[in-house]
Amino acid sequence: MSIQRKKFLSDNMIWLVLIALVIIMSIANRNFATVSNLTTLLTGEAIKGIMAFGVAFAILTKGIDLSLGAVAALVGAVSGALVQPTDFAMRTLSSGVRLPAPAAILIGLLLGAAIGGCIGAIIAYTEIPAFIATLGAQLICRAAAKMFSNRPVSKLSDDYRFLGSGRVLGIPMIVIVFIIIAVISWFILVHTRFGKSLYAIGANSQAARVAGINVNANLIKVYVWCSLMAALGGVLLAGRSGSSDPSTSGLNYELDAIAAATVGGTSHTGGVCSVTGVIAGILILGVINNGLVLMGVDDNMTNILKGIIIIGSVVLDMRKNIKKV
Amino acid sequence: MSEKYILEMQGIVKEFPGVKALNGVQLKVRPGTVHTLMGENGAGKSTLMKCLIGMYAANAGTITYKGRAVKYKSTEEALNDGISMIHQELSPVLERSVSENVWLGREPKKGIFIDYKKMRQDCLELFGKMGVDLNPDEKMKNLTVAKMQMVEIVKAISYNSSIVIMDEPTSALTDSEVEDLFRIIAELKAKDVAVIYISHKMDEIFRISDDISIFRDGTYISTDQACNLTQDEVIKRMVGREITEMFPKQECGIGEVILKVDKLSSGKAVKEVSFELHKGEILGFAGLVGAGRTETMETIFGMRPKTGGAVYINGKEVNIKSPQDAAANKIALLTEDRRGNGILGILSVKFNTVVANLKTYGFPVDSKKMAADTQEYIDRLSIKTPSMDAQIQDLSGGNQQKVLLGRWLLTDPDILIVDEPTRGIDVGAKAEIHRIISDLAKAGKAIIVVSSELPEVMGVSDRVVIMHEGRVTGVLDRCNLSQELIMKYATKEEVESKSMVREGE
Numbered sequence: 001m002s003i004q005r006k007k008f009l010s011d012n013m014i015w016l017v018l019i020a021l022v023i024i025m026s027i028a029n030r031n032f033a034t035v036s037n038l039t040t041l042l043t044g045e046a047i048k049g050i051m052a053f054g055v056a057f058a059i060l061t062k063g064i065d066l067s068l069g070a071v072a073a074l075v076g077a078v079s080g081a082l083v084q085p086t087d088f089a090m091r092t093l094s095s096g097v098r099l100p101a102p103a104a105i106l107i108g109l110l111l112g113a114a115i116g117g118c119i120g121a122i123i124a125y126t127e128i129p130a131f132i133a134t135l136g137a138q139l140i141c142r143a144a145a146k147m148f149s150n151r152p153v154s155k156l157s158d159d160y161r162f163l164g165s166g167r168v169l170g171i172p173m174i175v176i177v178f179i180i181i182a183v184i185s186w187f188i189l190v191h192t193r194f195g196k197s198l199y200a201i202g203a204n205s206q207a208a209r210v211a212g213i214n215v216n217a218n219l220i221k222v223y224v225w226c227s228l229m230a231a232l233g234g235v236l237l238a239g240r241s242g243s244s245d246p247s248t249s250g251l252n253y254e255l256d257a258i259a260a261a262t263v264g265g266t267s268h269t270g271g272v273c274s275v276t277g278v279i280a281g282i283l284i285l286g287v288i289n290n291g292l293v294l295m296g297v298d299d300n301m302t303n304i305l306k307g308i309i310i311i312g313s314v315v316l317d318m319r320k321n322i323k324k325v
Numbered sequence: 326m327s328e329k330y331i332l333e334m335q336g337i338v339k340e341f342p343g344v345k346a347l348n349g350v351q352l353k354v355r356p357g358t359v360h361t362l363m364g365e366n367g368a369g370k371s372t373l374m375k376c377l378i379g380m381y382a383a384n385a386g387t388i389t390y391k392g393r394a395v396k397y398k399s400t401e402e403a404l405n406d407g408i409s410m411i412h413q414e415l416s417p418v419l420e421r422s423v424s425e426n427v428w429l430g431r432e433p434k435k436g437i438f439i440d441y442k443k444m445r446q447d448c449l450e451l452f453g454k455m456g457v458d459l460n461p462d463e464k465m466k467n468l469t470v471a472k473m474q475m476v477e478i479v480k481a482i483s484y485n486s487s488i489v490i491m492d493e494p495t496s497a498l499t500d501s502e503v504e505d506l507f508r509i510i511a512e513l514k515a516k517d518v519a520v521i522y523i524s525h526k527m528d529e530i531f532r533i534s535d536d537i538s539i540f541r542d543g544t545y546i547s548t549d550q551a552c553n554l555t556q557d558e559v560i561k562r563m564v565g566r567e568i569t570e571m572f573p574k575q576e577c578g579i580g581e582v583i584l585k586v587d588k589l590s591s592g593k594a595v596k597e598v599s600f601e602l603h604k605g606e607i608l609g610f611a612g613l614v615g616a617g618r619t620e621t622m623e624t625i626f627g628m629r630p631k632t633g634g635a636v637y638i639n640g641k642e643v644n645i646k647s648p649q650d651a652a653a654n655k656i657a658l659l660t661e662d663r664r665g666n667g668i669l670g671i672l673s674v675k676f677n678t679v680v681a682n683l684k685t686y687g688f689p690v691d692s693k694k695m696a697a698d699t700q701e702y703i704d705r706l707s708i709k710t711p712s713m714d715a716q717i718q719d720l721s722g723g724n725q726q727k728v729l730l731g732r733w734l735l736t737d738p739d740i741l742i743v744d745e746p747t748r749g750i751d752v753g754a755k756a757e758i759h760r761i762i763s764d765l766a767k768a769g770k771a772i773i774v775v776s777s778e779l780p781e782v783m784g785v786s787d788r789v790v791i792m793h794e795g796r797v798t799g800v801l802d803r804c805n806l807s808q809e810l811i812m813k814y815a816t817k818e819e820v821e822s823k824s825m826v827r828e829g830e
């Protein structure tokens with residue numbers, strides 16, 4: 001009986017923590033549990049959340065992606081430049097047409113996928129650690145974004161901005177996109193052969209290979225997915241603010257995304273990841289961010305608390321998911 | 326049994342979520358004896374030992390060691406107190422050398438630096454004393470499972486413990502190394518060391534045991550001196566009913582050639598190996614450790630690069646470069662290295678069963694069918710698991726092996742290669758696996774059985790290929806099989822000397 005209870009607690013720990021945090025925040029500040037504040041919270045976390053779903057796939061296979069923020073910046077700048085007014089003096093591309101938003105977004109996503117394909121191929125075939133490959137990619141993509149435009153890409157068209165700042169039935173589009181991505185991630189992980197293969201690769205890549213899984217091809221797909229999420233994040237970031245600054249856009253977003261996936265129970269030793277967990281991780285960090293700001297807590301204190309939560313969650317997770325000797 | 330005991334365990338209880346692995350178990354070990362633990366897969370033998378050395382905390386029970394009550398919190402504590410264990414599942418540090426593995430965690434130091442020279446020398450000395458032929462500088466990952474096992478054995482003994490626990494030490498060894506081990510055990514006994522020995526191999530148990538304790542489903546059944554027991558009696562107590570140890574060979578029609586291997590080479594491990602495999606045939610592979618049997622199978626299966634020769638399936642040349650290609654050609658390989666490239670430890674029994682067969686579940690994957698297939702094999706192979714959602718690493722070693730066999734049977738291969746298929750499997754389940762293999766052959770499948778257990782190879786095979794140092798040295802028909810002849814081909818020198826004798830005649 002007590003064993004059962006322990007198991008229940010450890011399986012649902014993360015949700016209990018989230019509920020506790022929400023209760024504490026609601027008591028501490030009357031403005032926390034209001035529709036408008038919760039909307040702000042979700043809009044604030046959605047982009048990092050989308051990237052968290054990306055990087056969670058990489059972590060699941062014992063990898064990581066440090067290039068998310070930089071890819072977002074590059075894609076935001078490139079696709080943004082395609083939807084600036086043609087008569088705009090500060091236009092990034094001196095000549096050229098103004099594309100309809102869907103075309104610009106599609107080009108941005110394709111660019112992201114291509115970058116992911118390169119990163120994935122390097123990781124799969126050279127077997128260098130993902131940490132190194134994506135760190136390199138981060139530097140390259142950020143620099144490329146700055147070379148593409150040395151000033152913010154601004155005055156983006158309204159239709160382009162719809163995804164980032166529009167609303168449908170009062171719900172921010174950005175939140176709707178987040179939910180759609182969550183559902184797609186869940187579907188991939190739980191209901192497709194690709195998703196199952198990722199668990200196998202993360203648990204024991206040698207054994208996965210022997211079982212007939214094409215490890216390299218799957219790893220490439222993982223990083224394509226990661227960069228695709230980063231690209232989508234870049235489009236949303238640009239759309240949310242109406243301009244995209246290559247030097248600051250998406251800066252450090254990969255760290256928040258990794259933190260959310262990690263707090264959400266995605267194990268860095270591979271083979272463990274659940275979409276509901278990642279959602280909880282995103283919300284926990286979001287509630288802390290938002291709640292402490294409302295309470296007027298100093299930024300540094302907020303970061304200290306977040307740091308403790310991230311480390312604590314990994315300690316707990318290691319206890320639970322040890323690969324036994 | 327009047328001497329006092331070096332170790333007494335009483336009323337040990339160990340519960341895991343969903344299973345009571347040990348239910349009030351006792352064990353009394355005399356110094357200077359070999360005390361064997363017997364029981365079916367999942368009876369709780371390994372768990373009992375892990376409770377002793379502090380890997381698991383028992384829920385209840387007392388342990389008395391050398392007259393004092395002990396309760397170790399870690400394996401280090403137990404080691405320092407003179408109890409070492411060779412684990413059923415190897416855990417070598419693959420990227421390090423043999424000597425570094427032996428001295429792991431207690432490296433000799435010179436000042437603050439590791440004294441590699443001394444480490445190497447001490448290692449050579451140990452190997453020399455135990456008659457083990459290994460290079461201390463070799464990287465662990467280049468060793469075969471059998472050699473890794475020898476390293477583990479040397480390591481456990483190097484602690485000069487008063488109790489050495491050996492959990493299925495011979496499951497990966499061939500006869501000659503088993504002899505080495507038995508010699509080592511005899512020396513330990515002479516030094517008044519107690520050896521707690523776990524194995525499923527009846528003949529060796531009766532050779533070396535002084536006492537035998539029997540367990541069933543987490544309960545203690547009995548302890549007797551080996552001389553007062555018979556094999557049949559032990560089996561009866563283990564399973565609670567009588568069974569025959571060997572499944573009788575079924576005669577079945579042998580069809581045309583399905584697999585033809587022609588001068589296959591892979592680096593230094595496999596040299597110009599040629600053989601043919603027919604539909605409905607069970608082809609055994611015998612040889613000593615290092616004979617290249619596993620490597621040959623891995624080359625056929627696309628796990629290691631082919632450096633020469635050709636493989637034909639149904640008369641057509643195939644180029645298999647990866648296990649994926651092998652699967653597309655309907656070949657399955659149950660590998661020898663269960664932990665290294667077999668189980669997906671943290672994933673469920675269900676996942677482990679279906680993983681080689683993922684492509685048959687469609688899009689989106691049919692989870693119901695996965696569960697149904699898993700249940701089918703849990704029943705068919707009587708796999709003992711709390712549920713199909715349990716992590717496979719929590720199953721007993723033998724039950725993990727059964728899950729892996731199920732994984733490959735599920736892919737419905739035309740050519741099934743099994744490398745040490747009954748490693749760590751109890752007597753009852755072994756007969757069952759032999760029956761399954763035999764039934765598959767009867768249904769026209771072609772099967773290769775690599776095994777270090779001669780009785781097993783001889784019992785199930787229609788023909789036996791014998792290898793020595795990467796080459797095929799002989800092929801024997803079932804009617805010509807004898808242990809002596811196989812050993813002669815397996816240690817090639819003797820065959821050569823024999824042919825020289827012939828020439829002399």
Ligand SMILES: Nc1ncnc2c1ncn2[C@@H]1O[C@H](COP(=O)(O)OP(=O)(O)OP(=O)(O)O)[C@@H](O)[C@H]1O
Pocket residue numbers: 341342344345346364365366367368369370371372373413709710711718719720721722723724749751
């Ligand atoms: N860490 C664990 N978590 C959950 N269950 C476990 C764990 N370790 C062992 N068990 C369960 O305890 C039972 C006894 O396992 P144990 O490994 O002791 O068997 P065994 O007698 O050594 O079998 P084998 O001959 O197959 O090695 C099994 O049912 C197993 O599933």
Ligand SMILES: [Mg+2]
Pocket residue numbers: 370371372413492721722723
């Ligand atoms: Mg065991």
